[in-house]
Amino acid sequence: MEREPYPSDLSDAQWPLIEPMITAWKQDRVARSATGDPGSCDLREVVNAIFYQNRTGCQWRYLPHDLPAWSAVFYYFSLWRQDGLDQRIQELLRCQVRERARRLGPV
Numbered sequence: 001m002e003r004e005p006y007p008s009d010l011s012d013a014q015w016p017l018i019e020p021m022i023t024a025w026k027q028d029r030v031a032r033s034a035t036g037d038p039g040s041c042d043l044r045e046v047v048n049a050i051f052y053q054n055r056t057g058c059q060w061r062y063l064p065h066d067l068p069a070w071s072a073v074f075y076y077f078s079l080w081r082q083d084g085l086d087q088r089i090q091e092l093l094r095c096q097v098r099e100r101a102r103r104l105g106p107v
Helices: 015-032 043-056 070-083 085-100
Strands: none
Touching: 015 043, 015 070, 015 085, 043 070, 070 085
8 A cells, every 4th residue: 555655755756866785784683693584674665654753753662653663763864874874865865966967076
């Protein structure tokens, strides 16, 4: 069942910008795990839930029921921060914005 999008959701044009980094991170985690279980969470929906929480400021436990379970979202949020994935994504997006603005020099 498809859900109605929230204003904070990634657009179809935005997701391909960060999806390769998230997929590579996930593949690396699965390869290093004892079980090799990739899990069943839709990582785009996890990102959408993180953006929802960030935009609304709601408590993790108050994430809407049509998003992944708050515990799964917080789990990924914590791992991404610990592994530095959030910073790598931010740097990638910052560089792309600077390229589009033709500001390629040092920050």
